[in-house]
Amino acid sequence: MAKAKKTIFFCQQCGYETAKWMGQCPGCREWNTFVEEPAEEKHAGISAGNRRNSQSVEPMPLSRVEMTDQERFTTGIGELDRVLGGGIVPASLVLVGGDPGIGKSTLLLQVCKNLADAHHSVLYISGEESLQQIKIRADRIGSFTESLELFCETNLADISSVLRRKKPRVVIIDSIQTMYSEEVSSAPGSVSQVRQATSLLLQLAKSLGITIFIVGHVTKEGVVAGPRVLEHMVDTVLYFEGDRHAAYRILRSVKNRFGSTNEIGVFEMQQVGLVEVENPSEYMLNGRPEGASGSIVTCSIEGTRPILLEIQALVCKTGFGLPRRTAAGADLNRVNLLMAVLEKRAGIPLSSCDAYVNIAGGIRMNEPAIDLGIILAIVSSYRELAISDKTICFGEVGLSGEVRAVNMAKQRVQEAKKLGFETCILPKVSLTDEVRTDGIRLIGVSNVREAISCISDGEQ
Template identity: 65%
Template structure:
């Protein structure tokens, strides 16, 4: 006898379940996030299998283990031979971990994971690539563009999780790629693939496989229009690592950013460049991003932002011009729009520069996106340079946080920023005065300490 079906409403943001539609989710307080799904009445989920190790797989009862008895070695990590990816992962792939990779369509998620598969198979690791979106021939065409593959890579086009589970248990690969989680479905869940219930249950089954068999699982996740992974927020809570692949499809550079990482820092980023033969690592992003910089133009400055342990030098461009309309236009690319408006208000109030009747356009060159406060001083001086039509010396690096009183506050890792600037040939550095004291005299580069934006304006 077929089971009766009923309608249940799920929150797309956090997975909260309700028997009726609600305007606001009681769990995460998000508005208009409930969607209706049909489930089997009285249906029970399959019992979870042991995921603690070999004891759970053999059917033995799991027993508590003393923390001191557990042996962990950093050497257990598997290197991908891609320094940019290893840096974001915290040193390599941890066996038994689950990694979620999200990004806009066409940004290069599948290409990146196929390149990881190639590097691992070169080392002799057995890898299984499971696709629910592409045929075997389509994957083969992309693989031919990337390079030669050996016999350690296996391909499977399947969306049924029971077939996938039996294939993994039979093949016993060391790494599995699921492309993508929104196409997978569990027969015990009656809702459509990609729904909240299917994504949650599918991730749960894959987590059991990863933890129980000690297999590293990479999951590709589609993103919504606001840039977050589609499906319930609980998906990000279940996995060990969440990586976002960012960038503009019209530009060459791609940023791999760690949002969550149980085995490493979440501040690290990896920089890649999309080429004809796939993604290529950018090991010195500062030099790459500064190539082609104008040498005799007003409104341009070079700032230094630190992402994790890596200093990145990047050019900020500003264009300030008189407006032809009653309401001036403000536009920013790669920088928080509200932050630019705040800094322009500080310039008007503390430096006496009238920007109320000017259009202002601020751009971060190279398609990068930065939000560190240390680039504030560079934005301010770019605006001043364009407003006064004064060219800032191309050998000058600028960094510092600007407060609402116009003061320039100290930033972290100032010595690392100065060292990177000297390595790339810069001759002077405008920086917070509080940071100069500890590193004065250590480097050949000229250090100019400023305490407020007026002092900084005098040096340009």
């Protein structure tokens, strides 16, 4: 009788291993994250070899470590270079995640074209498309040089052999969920296979000095499919966001060992591929209504870049017993909290009203600095007050109704002035001599009542 294969349970969030299923993971404390997979067989010969090699390895004092400048090289796409922190770092591992059809492969194919035109050797490895399918997509972007090579394979052993022989400067893996190792008996895309594939690619990137871009599919929750340990292993994690039926796309950095996090790049999908949006503020404010209530412009900071956004609100009496609240682009729980602050601290009865809040352009922002914009947009819609088109606001709102300071106030004011705004409502504590500038009127407020009076009394 054949011996039954041993199985083990993995946590999809943190990679915790256990011999039996558990409802809650002891490592990350998440519920219902364990999946059952065949256990990896460990070979005694390999372990003994590792022990022999480890005897010749000695630790090095920190004072003796020599520093070498990381020479970056450009991708040819300014917005992508900004998100990466100034360009591609050699021997790095970059994970690019996003919804299906959002444009991940198109963006990376454009990067391949630019790098190939700059005489960098590039290898595009696809596990999802054939050579002919990639060619069809590439013809929309333009002509390619001989520096770009294609390879359709999913076996990690064959991929490793090609990389060691060719030693290209940049490699694209599309996608990590299709790669598999013969040493792991589970199916491609499983926790074990994704972890094994990423570990092997990381070793190849560091040992051969190759920069590897990994494409990762996302789940319905918006995170990369597979174990969460995948994001911990790579050097940089980029998320491609946006509605695939809309024109805009946002590339966001959520982890970067070589640059700032939460930096964003804005793109527009066109017939020839993705085109950079060099001035996102102007792009997001196109088509603003004039003289309409429930609309105001606010400023958010993404990484090092200030971006102006239009916040829209629609407040009306509900026809049901339970009011409906909807938020697009903003956190719904935060919107409910700000409406409670308005009712308690400003005396505006919103408990019997439906409320709909939207950030125009489809962009999603969670920075607390947009709190004041949401507050004033809701009040403007409730009281049918049209706010001046030349007025902008920003500030965090606390539970006591106070308007708290936000960082980089000077950069926000300068961005508003550059786009022609004449009045700025901001926290009083942020109204310092450094922030004051000619050409724009600054109104400091300490609570929501003062902020509401600015739009109610026509002071804007």
